[in-house]
Amino acid sequence: MAADEHEAWLGVDLGTQSVRALLVTGDGTVLGSGSAPLGGRRDGVRHEQEPGQWWEALCAASRNALASSRGVRVGGLAVCGTSGTVLLTDGAGRPMSPALMYDDGRATAEGARARMAGLGVQDTWALPKALWLTATYGHGRITHQPDLVVSLLTGELPPADSSHALKTGYDLERDAWPAMLPRLGLPDTAIPDVVRPGTLLGEVRASAADATGIPAGTPVIAGMTDGCAAQIASAALRPGSWNSVLGTTLVLKGASPTPVRDPTGVVYNHRAPDGSWLPGGASSVGAGVLTAAFSGADPSAMDALAAAYEPSGAITYPLVSPGERFPFLAPDAAALVLGEPESDADLWASLLQGVAFAERLCLDYLHHLGAPLDGPLTFTGGGARSPYWNQLRADILGRPARVPRQTEPALGMAALAAFGTGATRGLAETAEAMVSVRTTVDPRPERTARFAEPYARLVDELAGRGWLPPPVAAHAHARLDGDTAGS
Incomplete structure (x- = not known):
């Protein structure tokens, strides 16, 4: 390689509102980026996208990302x-249906039928939606969002990666599909082969190179869901x-070195490329409540006012939408x-604190399940800009965060592409080399103690309403005097 040449890897994120592409070197330097918008159709519980949009947006995003990558x-x-987004394709890999997005809620009957068969799935997971699509559009091959894009890059419909296959019912511990899928109405021809993330799927073909600007022959590596991708990006x-x-x-x-067992199904486990486990859960609490309650507000200005209310005069559990999934x-x-709350500033403070209380309860619940929590904690997402x-x-939380x-x-x-193309380092080391920490936030013990009483009141209220199981509430109380690092 000449002195003025570099090696970099291209990461592609098929999001809900856009496709994003980043060209990144092994030390985390971003050499180029690009994005292109995506549309969709929302109508009540219906949420669809036209699969052809993904390719058009990828072509635009990748060309922008590679525009200045000479040498x-x-x-x-x-x-x-997006996890749980699925469509059907025919024998030639052409879409037979729209893509049902991650939160499409039409497959409630199919979800109930799958659970009756013994599968621990939620209604918005890909398996119930695949059953709904099959009943609506006829038999086709279950295809996850990245599968279609990869097929257009390489010219061949690839096996699914096990990360996206998880919500289609794939058993990650047995590395096998459940035997009852044909009895649910999915023939063998509908069910893709599965490989582990990081596996080589093929190379970019010439026609795709012309459309995307990605050089022909570039290796294409099996990816993961967007949540797992963000986790890799946090190292x-x-x-x-x-x-x-x-x-x-x-x-x-x-x-975690082993799966985190949760009989309620609230916590589920992805499989990392090295065979270890990536447990996690998704709550319905979040920063979306701020937008709903304070449309057009300046977050920085409201944060400055909220500092006078620690703790707030109100205690909230700020669900963005009805129903809770985790903790x-x-x-x-x-x-x-x-x-x-005595003012808008106090309400803003209560919402910020309520999200943090929910976050603490998530960590308390994970500790209740025996999950390892003694490593570093990282804050990411839009909320981490505050x-x-x-x-x-x-x-x-009573613990530092990066x-x-x-x-x-x-x-x-x-980072996954760098790992999958023969890097000598493991995925953790590869990601750590690409990720740089902007700051570390240390807790203030006197503040941690100040918030113990309102947190305990919230835990008791959630238990009193029959939402939070009493053993989980008791476990949270037992950990009030410590941090959430798993001691």
Whole structure:
């Protein structure tokens, strides 16, 4: 390689509102980026996208990302998609149906039928939606969002990666599909082969290179879901490490040498490329409540005012939408407010604190299940752009947190591509080399103690309403005097 040449990897994120591409070197330098918007159709519980949009947007995003990459060798690429998004394709890999997005809610009957057959799936997972699509459009091949894009890059419909296959019912511990899928109405021809993330799927063909600007022959590596991609981008991959993603809703993703067993199904486990486990859960609490309650507000200005209310005069459990999925399963749960905030600033403070209380309860629940929590905690997502909220969360959790500079899923896919193309380092080491920490936020013990009483009141209220199981509430109380690091 000439002195003026570099090697970099391309990460592609097929999001809900856009496709994002990043070209990243092994030390985390972003050489180029690009994005292109995606549309969709929402109507009540219906949420669809036209699969052809993904390719058009990828072509635009990748060309932008590679526009200034002269002299750079693209070592490989990987693609992530939204977890649970699925469509049907025919024998030639052409779409037979629209794509049902991750939160499409039409497959309730199919979800109930799958659970009756003994499968622990939720209604919005890909398996119920695949059953619904088959009944509506006829028999076709179950195809996840990245599968279609990869087929257009390589010219061949690939096996699914096990990360996207998880919500289609794939058993990650047995490395096998459940035997009852044909009895549910999915013939063998509908069910894809599965490979582990990081597996070589093929190479970019010439026609795809012309359309995307990605050099022909570039290796294409099996990706993971967007949540796992964001976890890789946070470098939270060593046992006991956790990434708390605070966006519209709150998602916690961790690393463990063994699966975290949860009889309620609230916590589920992805499989890492090295065979270790990535447990996690997704809450319906999150920063979306701020947008709903304070449309058009300046978050920085409201944060400055909220600092006068620690703790707030009101205690909230700020659900973005009805029903809770993590740290407890309660389809009938609704947002709650205990007490009366005295001002908009106090209400804002109560919402920030309520999200942090939910975050603490998530960690308490994970500890209750025996998950390792003694590694570093990382804050990512849109909420992590608020220094005040980061400090508040660290105070309420009673533990330090790292905030990386760059955390988007496309970065995680670039790291996975680097790992999958024959890197000598493991995925954790590869990601750590690409991820730089912007700051570390340390908790203030006097603040942690100040928030113990309102947190305990919230736990008692959730248990009193029948949403939070009493043993989990008792476990949270027993940990009030410590931090959430798993001691």
